[in-house]
Amino acid sequence: MSVLVYTENWDGKFKKLSFELVSYAAGVAKMLGTDVIAVSIGKVEDTELKKLGNYGAKKILSVDNDKLITLDNQAYTSAISEIAQTENSRVIIISNNNTGKSIAPRLSVRLKAGVGSGVSKLPLNLIPFTVYKRTYSGNAYAHVVIKTDVKIITLAQNSFDVIDTPNNAVIEKVNVSVDGSLLKTFVKDVQKQTGKILLTDADIVVSGGRGMKSPDNWPALVELASLLGAATACSRPVSDEGWRSHDEHTGQTGKIIAPNLYIALGISGATQHLAGISSSKYIVAINTDKDAPIFEAAQYGIVGDAMKVLPKLVAAVKEIRK
Amino acid sequence: MKILVCISNVPDTTTKIKFAEGNASIDTAGIQWVINPWDELSLTRALELKDDAANGVKSVTVVHVGPASAEPTIRKALAIGADDAIRVNAESSDSWFVAAQIAEVAKKEQFDIIMCGIESSDYNGSLVGGMISEFLGIPSVSAVSGIKIENGQPVITREIDGGKEIVTVPMPLVVVVQKGIAKEPRIAAMRGIMMARSKPVKLIEPAAVEALTQIVVFEKPAPRAACKYIDAENAGQLIELLQNEAKVI
Numbered sequence: 001m002s003v004l005v006y007t008e009n010w011d012g013k014f015k016k017l018s019f020e021l022v023s024y025a026a027g028v029a030k031m032l033g034t035d036v037i038a039v040s041i042g043k044v045e046d047t048e049l050k051k052l053g054n055y056g057a058k059k060i061l062s063v064d065n066d067k068l069i070t071l072d073n074q075a076y077t078s079a080i081s082e083i084a085q086t087e088n089s090r091v092i093i094i095s096n097n098n099t100g101k102s103i104a105p106r107l108s109v110r111l112k113a114g115v116g117s118g119v120s121k122l123p124l125n126l127i128p129f130t131v132y133k134r135t136y137s138g139n140a141y142a143h144v145v146i147k148t149d150v151k152i153i154t155l156a157q158n159s160f161d162v163i164d165t166p167n168n169a170v171i172e173k174v175n176v177s178v179d180g181s182l183l184k185t186f187v188k189d190v191q192k193q194t195g196k197i198l199l200t201d202a203d204i205v206v207s208g209g210r211g212m213k214s215p216d217n218w219p220a221l222v223e224l225a226s227l228l229g230a231a232t233a234c235s236r237p238v239s240d241e242g243w244r245s246h247d248e249h250t251g252q253t254g255k256i257i258a259p260n261l262y263i264a265l266g267i268s269g270a271t272q273h274l275a276g277i278s279s280s281k282y283i284v285a286i287n288t289d290k291d292a293p294i295f296e297a298a299q300y301g302i303v304g305d306a307m308k309v310l311p312k313l314v315a316a317v318k319e320i321r322k
Numbered sequence: 323m324k325i326l327v328c329i330s331n332v333p334d335t336t337t338k339i340k341f342a343e344g345n346a347s348i349d350t351a352g353i354q355w356v357i358n359p360w361d362e363l364s365l366t367r368a369l370e371l372k373d374d375a376a377n378g379v380k381s382v383t384v385v386h387v388g389p390a391s392a393e394p395t396i397r398k399a400l401a402i403g404a405d406d407a408i409r410v411n412a413e414s415s416d417s418w419f420v421a422a423q424i425a426e427v428a429k430k431e432q433f434d435i436i437m438c439g440i441e442s443s444d445y446n447g448s449l450v451g452g453m454i455s456e457f458l459g460i461p462s463v464s465a466v467s468g469i470k471i472e473n474g475q476p477v478i479t480r481e482i483d484g485g486k487e488i489v490t491v492p493m494p495l496v497v498v499v500q501k502g503i504a505k506e507p508r509i510a511a512m513r514g515i516m517m518a519r520s521k522p523v524k525l526i527e528p529a530a531v532e533a534l535t536q537i538v539v540f541e542k543p544a545p546r547a548a549c550k551y552i553d554a555e556n557a558g559q560l561i562e563l564l565q566n567e568a569k570v571i
Contacts, residue, residue, distance in 0.1 A: 010483060063410065064514050070489075071482075073452065073455070073461065073462045073463070075464075077456070078443070082479070096448070098464060098465040098480075098482070100480060101440070101448040101452070101464050102498075104449065104452070104457040105417070105449040105451070105452025105453040108452075108453060109456035110456060114416075114534030115417065115418075115447075115534075115535065116535065117446070117447050117448055117449055133446070136348075136443070136444055137335070137443050137446060138543060139339040140341070140541070141540065142537045142540050142541075143538045144535050145535065147534055147535065147536065154448075154513075184461040185489050186489060186491070187487065188490060189488040189491050190485060191481075191486045191487075191488075192484055192485035193484050193485055203570075204570070204571065228571055246501065246502055252335055252443060253360065253363075253501055254501050272336070273336060275335070275443075281570065282568050284560065285549070296549070298546075298549045299549060299550060300548060300568075301550070302551070302552050302553075302554050302557055304554025304557070305554075306556065312557035312558050313560065313561060316561035317571075319561075320562075320565055
C-alpha cells in the first residue's frame with residue numbers, strides 16, 4: 001500500500017506547490033499508516049528530486065523519457081497509472097492546477113478511482129473516506145465520500161502548509177512503457193512571458209478594478225506590486241475594457257487564485273469576482289463605496305479613493321523596506 | 323465535421339446559496355437556472371466555427387444530463403444557435419456518472435470535436451471533459467483558450483504557466499475550454515427563440531452507471547473576521563498592520 005503524489009516540475013525545478021503536495025501526501029499517509037511515493041516526470045537533477053524527501057516522501061520515482069517532454073494527457077495518464085498499479089497506491093494526490101485537471105479525470109477512468117477535486121483539508125474521515133472540497137465557487141464546501149478502493153485527490157493550491165518532515169528518501173529511476181502511437185499532442189509554438197511573477201504562484205497579489213478609473217492610473221498600482229514582490233491582477237470589467245490583459249482577470253470565469261494577501265483597489269466585489277479570490281488568506285479592500293460587498297470579504301479595509309490611497313501605501317512600503 | 327457541446331444547468335452565479343433541511347442539498351426555491359458560464363462560451367465558440375463555411379462544421383449539438391426541469395436551459399442553447407439537443411434523462415449524481423452518460427451518447431453519434439467547460443460553477447469538479455475522453459479512448463486538451471480550424475484540422479491554444487502553447491491534436495478529441503475561448507457569450511435573438519421551439523431535443527434514458535462519489539453534507543465557508551477599517555488619511559498604517567499583525571508582507 002502507498003500514497004502516490006505526482007509532483008510536476010518547471011524546467012527541472014520544483015515549486016512551493018510541489019512541496020505543499022508532498023506535505024499533504026505525508027499527512028494522508030500518516031492517517032493510513034503507510035508511506036509516500038513521489039513521482040516526477042521529466043528531466044530533474046537528483047539534488048532537486050532529493051528536496052521532496054524534506055517534506056515526507058519515502059521514495060522518489062523519476063521518469064525521464066524523451067516521449068514525455070510535452071504534456072500529452074493520455075501518455076501522462078498511462079505513465080502514472082502504471083506506477084500507481086505497481087506501487088499498489090490507495091490514494092493518488094495531484095495538484096488542482098491546469099496539469100492536474102488534465103490528468104486526474106483520465107486517471108480516474110483508467111483506474112476506476114473516484115475523485116475529490118479542489119480539496120483543501122486532510123481527509124475528514126477514513127471510513128467512509130471523506131474529503132472536504134470547495135463548491136459553488138467558494139459559497140459552500142462539501143463533505144464528499146469517495147466510494148472506490150483507489151481514491152484520487154486534487155489539492156487546491158495554497159490550501160495546505162508546507163511541513164518539514166525530513167526523510168532519507170531514496171531516488172529510483174523508472175522506465176515506463178510509452179506507446180509512441182498514443183502521443184497525439186504536437187506543439188507548434190510556445191509563447192511565454194518571462195520575468196513576470198505568475199498570478200497563480202504569487203504570495204501577494206495587487207489587483208485593480210473599475211475604481212482605478214483609467215488605464216493611465218496603473219503605474220502606481222504596478223509600483224506597489226513591484227515593491228511587495230506581488231503579481232498584478234484585475235477585475236473582469238477592466239480586462240473587458242482592454243485596460244489590462246485578459247491574463248490578469250481574476251474571478252469566476254478568469255483565474256481562481258489563493259494568495260496569502262490580495263489587495264483589491266477600486267473593486268466592488270461582485271459575487272463573480274469573489275469566487276476567484278475568496279480563498280485568499282487575507283483580503284484588503286480599498287473602495288470609495290463603504291457598502292461595497294468587497295468589505296464583507298475583507299479583513300482590512302480603507303474607505304477612500306484608490307488613486308489617493310495608492311501613493312500613501314507606496315510611501316509606507318518604501319519606509320519599511322529601508 | 324460535427325461538434326458536441328456539453329452543457330450543465332447551474333444556479334445563476336449571483337445566487338446566494340442556501341441549503342435544504344439536513345444540508346445534504348441546496349435549497350432550490352427561487353433559483354434562476356442558467357447555462358454554466360464556460361459551457362455558454364464553448365457553445366458560442368462552436369457556433370462561431372460553424373458560421374465560417376470554410377471550417378466545414380456541419381452541425382453543433384448540445385448534450386445535457388439532467389431531469390426535465392432543465393428543458394428551459396436546453397431551449398436557451400437552441401435559441402442561441404445549436405442545431406439540436408440531446409438530454410439524458412437522469413439526475414446527475416457525480417462527474418463520473420455524467421461523463422459516462424455523455425460518452426455513451428458520443429459512442430453512438432460519432433462527433434469530431436466534443437467541447438466542455440473547465441468546470442461547472444456548482445460542483446467545481448473540472449472532471450467531466452477529461453473523463454469523457456478517457457471513456458472514449460480519444461485525446462483531450464485542457465485549459466484551452468482558443469480553437470480554430472486550419473485545413474480541416476483543429477489548432478488549439480492551451481494555457482500553460484506564464485504563457486500559451488499552440489498545439490495540434492487529431493480528431494476526434496475532447497477540448498476542455500476556459501477563459502478566452504470566446505469574447506462574450508452569444509445572446510439569443512427573437513428569431514432564434516422562435517426557431518428553438520421546433521428544434522429537436524432527443525430524450526435518452528440513462529445507461530446503468532453507479533456514481534463513485536457522493537456529497538454527504540454541505541457547509542458554509544468559515545466566517546471571516548470582521549473588517550478592520552483604517553482611515554484613508556493614514557493609509558500607510560495598513561502596511562504596518564500587514565507587516566506586524568497579519569505578518570503577510
